[in-house]
Amino acid sequence: MAEKYPKICPGGGLIIAWQLKGKKVLLVGGGNVAAGRLVNVKDADAHLTVMCPHSGLGAEMKHRIFEEKVVDAYLDQTFSVENGDALVEGYDMILTAIDDSDLSRSICELARRHKIPVNVADVPPECDFYFGSLIRRGPLQVMVSTGGKGPRIAASTRATIERALPENIGPAIEKVGQLRAMLRKRAPDQKQGPKRMRWMIDVCDAWTVDELATMTPHEMDQILEGWEAGKIKNARQVRGWAWWAAPSWQGSKKALFGTCPVVGYPSPWSAGIGGAFAGAAAATVFFAATSRLRR
């Protein structure tokens, strides 16, 4: 019997989209790993301070600090535990990416005392959270984690997922965001929540990713005209004959007759049709052969 409720699988981490906008992050270190952390936290709009002596900065970190200027504060100094309390004061998150695990552990203890969440790149058991292998397509974010067990496998799994993503997934989500905002304006009442959600689910399911990605504001208005009557207009109804020439239909043609971009096997449709023909041909040959034997 199928489980009624999802099974609890202990031993994982909590995968969440932590909102860091404007939060103060201290990053200690300036090598390649620190440069990777920088991308992660700046993608989340954090206020970032980098602490690392100038002589220790790698090429990417130098570029980020002095050319791209995405680092909000740069402190040209080494972290020392003697004045550690003063150094960590006021931060919302601390990240270390240094080649000194004793110092990493000390920074970790300091952060705990100050109740600041901390990630220590070289001492996984001490971390409050791990980083993962990431995909970013506009508003879409995918993270793969192996709980620290196999970072390389996290990266290769991420690459597999990346290849499976529809090309237009980012713009499609942007457009859905706009449509949702327009719907909230048209139907702002809290009590309409369940109807709003049902309607959004049905619209998202009725339009393909390519169709959503190419939706115009005028088409959104047309879809919204169906809201009061609880009607869901799909792309063919909104676009009429133009739909047949639209990129989404070209995409559907590819799905029917092309090859799968992930593993390279032919589309299930053409494979199915081809398989049926091949099956029929084989059966005919078999029948012909056996009937000849019978004769």
Ligand SMILES: C[C@@]1(CC(=O)O)c2cc3[nH]c(cc4nc(cc5[nH]c(cc(n2)[C@H]1CCC(=O)O)[C@@](C)(CC(=O)O)[C@@H]5CCC(=O)O)C(CC(=O)O)=C4CCC(=O)O)c(CCC(=O)O)c3CC(=O)O
């Ligand atoms: C715990 C964690 C740190 C944290 O977040 O706290 C951690 C820890 C460590 N990694 C080490 C090594 C390698 N790390 C990578 C790659 C990545 N590592 C990443 C994350 C994490 N690595 C966190 C857990 C992630 C998870 O859940 O799986 C990724 C996913 C994201 C990112 O770094 O931003 C990024 C891929 C990004 C991408 O390409 O998409 C490779 C492969 C490569 O470079 O190609 C190798 C060499 C192969 C190997 O060693 O396996 C070592 C040294 C071990 C030693 O000294 O022997 C430690 C420390 C230790 O394990 O003790």
Ligand SMILES: NC(=O)C1=CN([C@@H]2O[C@H](COP(=O)(O)OP(=O)(O)OC[C@H]3O[C@@H](n4cnc5c(N)ncnc54)[C@H](O)[C@@H]3O)[C@@H](O)[C@H]2O)C=CC1
């Ligand atoms: N993805 C991950 O999480 C991975 C983690 N690691 C671990 O992460 C750590 C950092 O790796 P890399 O960037 O390759 O090392 P790296 O040796 O290139 O860089 C270390 C950096 O720390 C700085 N540093 C050292 N002591 C400091 C101090 N007291 N205050 C401020 N800055 C200080 C150095 O100047 C240098 O910029 C290593 O310990 C490594 O084992 C390694 C590979 C992957």
